[in-house]
Amino acid sequence: MSERKVRVALLFGGRSGEHAISAATAAGVLRAIDREKYDVTPVGVTRDGRWVVASDDPTVWELRADRLPEVTAPAGSEIVLSTSGEGPQLQVLEAGAVPEVLSQVDVVFPVLHGPFGEDGTVQGLLELADVRYVGSGVLASAVGMDKHYMKLVFAAHGLPVGPYVVVTPRDWVTRRDDVLTRVKELRLPLFVKPARAGSSLGVTRVDDLADLEDAVEAARVHDPKVIVEEGVDGREVECAVLGSRGDAAPRASVVGEIVVQDTGEFYDFEAKYIEADTARLDIPADLPDAVSEQVRALAVAAFEAVGAEGIARVDVFVTPEGRIVVNEINTMPGFTPISMYPKLWEASGISYPDLIDELVQLALDRPTGLR
Structure with a gap:
């Protein structure tokens, strides 16, 4: 049988x-x-x-x-x-x-x-x-979704994060001038984002402070809580992290880079999912081996900082001076045909079907409840 x-x-x-x-x-x-x-x-x-x-x-x-x-x-x-x-x-x-x-x-x-x-x-x-x-539990999922608390947790674990300002609904309504004053201390360009959304929905690049209020309102369509990040002069690279069986350490993939064809733009929703020709994924990224290893180590550190399980993708910036800034962790990255996560693991020796199998097996091996 x-x-x-x-x-x-x-x-x-x-x-x-x-x-x-x-x-x-x-x-x-x-x-x-x-x-x-x-x-x-x-x-x-x-x-x-x-x-x-x-x-x-x-x-x-x-x-x-x-x-x-x-x-x-x-x-x-x-x-x-x-x-x-x-x-x-x-x-x-x-x-x-x-x-x-x-x-x-x-x-x-x-x-x-x-x-x-x-x-x-x-x-x-x-x-x-x-x-x-499959995937992270309650706390890691919640922290990974909220860019505000994600950055607090990263900083508490000594991971490098860029300058930012959080705009709460009450502050935007009752203390807008104070919010704008704090934001003006950040260097342009700024990236205004819903604090708890993904796929670049509601994200605006701001090169002129005159456009800031409109950008905040656009983000608030998706989330009443907004985060304004100082732009980092650097290359955006990504690393996929996969949990391991038993007490083994999480695994990090090779590092990939998103190269947007129009350098005046950023990797928005259309570039990610609709207009694939507007961006190129370089896997592995053209980085010195030592820098790639540092990115991989930081990706695993970010994964463990939030208590992630099973699957995550960690996005970082690498500056011209070689400094690495952790941007965010995504605890359920996309699996579309042009998504980075499966492509990174394919380049690391794990096919898409095998990756799915491994994620399901990791979930079956893990108990529910406190762990």
């Missing part, structure tokens, strides 16, 4: 502005995961937070220039995660019908990006349900 397949619930979509990116990540995972080893149940999360049965066809969820994928809910039908004597299971709720078991669940692979998914909220739900899941 053959061994039962591991049952994986792939959770994607979600309530954040990165809904489409999450769906595109799911497309990559659906296409690459080993179906001989894993029984996959795609679960889509609509923009209003409902869990629904989703298509298993990767082409439905791919990004296209003329269409962004969207999870929608059939009328009167949604999914709940429940526990029973047989363990965690997904149940389909139909109006006026007895709940039907869709699938037992061994592990959840939450490829949700942004708030209400990557920020510890879903991780907390899965912990309460005693379900194993």
Whole structure:
């Protein structure tokens, strides 16, 4: 009798502005995961937070220039995660019908990006349900999502971070002049960002302080809390980090560099996901070996500083003088065909299917609860 397949619930979509990116990540995972080893149940999360049965066809969820994928809910039908004597299971709720078991669940692979998914909220739900899941736990996910607290944690661990100013909702309403005075102490250019968003949504480069208030308002569309960062004169390089079994140290990939073709721009949403020709990914980055090793060491240090698990991508700047500044950690980086994380591991000797397999196995090996 053959061994039962591991049952994986792939959770994607979600309530954040990165809904489409999450769906595109799911497309990559659906296409690459080993179906001989894993029984996959795609679960889509609509923009209003409902869990629904989703298509298993990767082409439905791919990004296209003329269409962004969207999870929608059939009328009167949604999914709940429940526990029973047989363990965690997904149940389909139909109006006026007895709940039907869709699938037992061994592990959840939450490829949700942004708030209400990557920020510890879903991780907390899965912990309460005693379900194993891929990626970081509640605290690391929350810290990794909030650029303000991320930088505080990095600095407390002695990691180099650039100058910044946090703009809270109350300060912007009641002490705007004080906020603008503090921001003016930073050197141009400035990068104004939602504090808890990703994929460069709502990010504005400011080269003239006259444009600052509009940039803050643009960021506040995505998050009432905003962070203003002083631009770093340097090359943006990235390193992928992968957890290890047992007590072994996290693993760091080779280092890659994002080269934006128009040097007056930055790596925005369109460059990342739609207009692939506007940026080039150099893997490995053309850096001295000693600098690359320092980046890799800092990436692992950032991973451990926030208590990350399983998967993360760490972005840093390398200045012309060779100084390295840690920009941010992403605890659920994208898996789209043009995403950096799988490309870095492919260049490091781990194929995309093997990478997915390793992430699921790491999740299965890790208990829920305090650890």
